[in-house]
Amino acid sequence: MTSVKQVQVTFDCADPERVARFWCEVLGYVVPPPPEEFAGWDDFHRAQPPEKRGAWFVAMDPTGVGPRLYFQRVPEGKVVKNRVHLDVRVATGLVGEERLAVLEAECARLIPLGATRGKLLLADEENESCLNMQDIEGNEFCLD
Structure with missing residues (x-):
């Protein structure tokens, strides 16, 4: 049996490059170089047939550790809550007020990039506090 070596996370969206660049800012990811030629x-996209221009874009972890993010244009908008979402682990190991301060600081950094703040879920007997957010096209994610 073969084991999985890599995982790619794919986002359906209206504007792949815009959403990819947002996630680059959130995660410290980079846009890979275009094909050699x-x-x-911009040159790559101009060389594509009109219907293919801007149809996809990629963001990647510069260290190669995190998953590659692939953004593909789809005709329909987001209709319901995501069944899968990313947890952006900004406060790992922190608890209480220290954790809340880190979550709030990261939220404040992401809002000018186009993120939308959601509900703050406070710690309970099983879970630490986290903050629900949405990216620039309404895809949910959590600051954790």
Whole structure:
């Protein structure tokens, strides 16, 4: 039996490059270089047939540890809550007021990038506090 070596997370969205660049800022990811024969991504997109221009974009962890994020254009908008979401682990190991302060600071950093703040879920007997958020196209994620 073969084991999985890598995981890619795919986002359906209206504007792949915009959403990819948002997630680069959130996670410290980078946009990979374009194919060798192109000076930049704009040149690559211009070389595509009109219906394919801007159809997808990628964000990747510069260390190669985190999963590659792939953003693909789809015609329909988001209708219901995500069944899968990312937890952005900004407060791992922290508890109480220290954890809340880190969650709030990260939220404050992401809102000017286009994120939307959701509900703060306070710690209970089983879970630490986390903060629900949405990216620039309404995809849910948590600051954890």
